[in-house]
Amino acid sequence: MTLADTANPTLTSSILYLDGISVSFDGYKALRELSLVLQRGEMRAIIGPNGAGKTTMMDVITGKTRPDSGEAMFDGKYDLTRLDEADIATLGIGRKFQKPTVFENHTVEDNLLLAVKAPRGVRATLFGRAEPGVRATIDRILVTTRLQDHRARVAGSLSHGQKQWLEIGMLLAQDPKLLLVDEPVAGMTDAETAATAELLREIARTHSVVVVEHDMTFVRELGVKVTCLHEGAVLAEGTLDQVSAHPRVVEVYLGR
């Protein structure tokens, strides 16, 4: 961080600060001077057509992709462009990919126990006799993710929606400050989609969240600020109504 940055109140007050991020793949510009600021405790929905750069942006945040230029800061002080993926996860950025990757042969509860933030070595001894603090965390997550009545079920027997919630629960078990959630409601029923919006709103009371999603009904249910990306940059930002009324957003995305 430079001296100029410490005097930048937008940076110091934000959980995530992206400024002028560019990424090229073999000459193709996936991100073009992308700038986005997420306040602490904010949930933001990211929309935009295929190829807009949403996944690439998430990859920059998690250290999977290094930008060619620009600034990416976390929690007002950590330079994400200089840290590797493991360091960034340890700092408190958790990511959930679109496809659920739960341990199908383990119970719901054991999946959460496996994910829980615990010192190395402790994890292996957790099964069957988890310490009370860990138990309380797991119980809380089971309630949040609507899985309290399914804790003893094998994860492979859950519905698609329940698997997604379990994976969100596994993310929560790591106690991240910032959650990145990629297309959580793809393939869900309308009822599951509505429940997921409610679940994320609950999580957003105590965490900062970035959600990438194409389902506009779901984005409306989230009721948060929306950023529409197009060709690697921000095309529009505001409430869903404001963004939806933007002629270019209609032209390149919503009107299609």
Ligand SMILES: Nc1ncnc2c1ncn2[C@@H]1O[C@H](COP(=O)(O)OP(=O)(O)OP(=O)(O)O)[C@@H](O)[C@H]1O
């Ligand atoms: N590793 C890579 N090598 C080459 N090109 C890539 C690579 N990753 C992404 N791209 C290209 O960069 C552009 C942005 O892709 P990205 O996956 O970030 O878009 P997206 O907004 O997430 O799209 P979608 O909604 O389809 O997931 C696309 O044109 C894509 O083909």
